[in-house]
Amino acid sequence: MNSVTYLQHLYGLPKSFAKIKMKPSDFKVYENLKYSFSGVGEHYVYKVRKIGENTKFVANELARFANTNPKNIGFAGLKDRHAVTEQWFSIYVPKNREFSLDKFQKTYTNIQILDKNKHNKxxxxxxxxxxxxxxxxxxxxxxxxxxxxxxxxRAGGFPNYFGPQRFGIDNANIQNALKLNERRVSKNLKSIYLSAIRSYFFNEILSERIHRNIHRTELDGDFCLKAKDFEDNQFMLDYVQGTQDKSFFLTGSLLGDNRPEKINDIGLLENEIISKNRDLFNIIKCNRMQLSQRLLIIKPMNLSYYIDLDSICIKFDLPSGAYATSLMRELFKEI
Structure with a gap:
């Protein structure tokens, strides 16, 4: 089972080969939060640039140098290790206890604190x-x-596939999910493994819809979002505008144990995919996972690029949860 490479492409199989992440500076990610900081409160917030380190490692080291429990460290999402990334971390400090991160900055030359503030959450x-x-x-x-x-x-978006990092090296997260009934794992690992299964089914169903050219066609049983559904997140609306011919935006199911039996068009398609992977779906049924939805097609915003000899430098914005690697696979086959 290969979780990503065989999935259907929206604009046909790329004709070019290319390479990304030859060095960390080739892949840069800058995080943008939904809110501004209050400037007051018991949470110190730090904008951190890291190179060649994963987010959880940085969080644990911040806790160690701040002499606090790792549970008091907050961050909004995991960022790629093999990249240059900038993201915010919060450190909960009751009663504004004094602490210093000077030793942290001297210890890790590949991790820089760029900015700091305070927040009430x-x-x-x-x-x-x-x-x-x-x-x-x-x-x-x-x-x-x-x-x-x-x-x-840029004009029509790309399939909102979950990227390969969701499934682990050599699909390890899927394989470990199949063993959940045989051994106990931490709550965090269990969540990662179960999420990988749901992501796998979403990718399979979306790929089949593209193969049948029904990824922009509303089927009987489809769950669609309308513009008014983005009233609390107008920014997100930018990412779906232009991806549909009508005023609705198609979503696909993130399967759950509460999935209703469907005899409509989308239910039959889902059942077809599930029947080929019954063992995986049984794992979902045996665990509490609520059915939810994810947009089928996503559109990058503020996309620009320039050519540099046999290379291209490309810049774009994606909403939280969308994978840049899924956009990249539309452009080229990786060497």
């Missing part, structure tokens, strides 16, 4: 409004085709 998962990506694509074998695909994606 912990930074939590889901607080990201959007991420800005700045990526250098190297060793491109067919520049014309990559440029053509970039313009297609």
């Amino acid at each position: 912990k930074i939590k998962k889901g607080d990201v409004s959007y991420n800005t990506f700045n990526i250098k694509i190297r060793n491109i074998s067919n520049l014309d085709d990559v440029v053509k695909k970039i313009n297609f994606v």
Whole structure:
């Protein structure tokens, strides 16, 4: 089972080969939160730039140097290790206890504190409004085709697939999920494994819809969002405008144990995919996972690029939960 590489492409199979992440500076990610900080409160917030480190490691080290429990550290999302990333962390300090991160900054030269503030709440998962990506694509074998695909994606979006990092190295998260009934794991690991299964089914169903050319067609049983559903998140509306011919936006199911039996068009399609992966779906049924929805097609905002010899530097914004790697696979086949 290969979780990503065989999935259908929206604009046909790319003709070019290329490479990303040849070095961390080729892949930059800048986090943008949904709110401004209050400037007061018991949570110190730090904007951190990290190179070659994962988010949880940084969080744990901040806790250690601040002499506090790791549970008092907050962050809005995980960022790629093999990249240059900027994101915010919060440290809960009751009664504004004095502490210093000077030793932290001297210890890790690849981790910099760029800014700091105070806030009245912990930074939590889901607080990201959007991420800005700045990526250098190297060793491109067919520049014309990559440029053509970039313009297609800018106009019509790309499949909102979960990226390969969701499934772990060699699909380890899926394989571990299949063993959940045989051994106990931490709550955090269990959540990662179960999320990988739901992501797998979402990708499979979306890929099949693209294959049948019904990814922009409302089927009987589809759950659609309308413009008014984005009243509390107008920024998100920008990412779906232009991806549908009508005033609604198609979503796909993130399957749950409460999934109703459907005899409509979308139910039959889901059942077809589930029947090929019954063992995986049984894991979902045996665990509490609420049915939810995810947009099928997502559109990058503020996309720009320039050509540098046989490379392209591309910059764009994506909402929280969307994968830049899913956009990249529309442009080229990775070497």
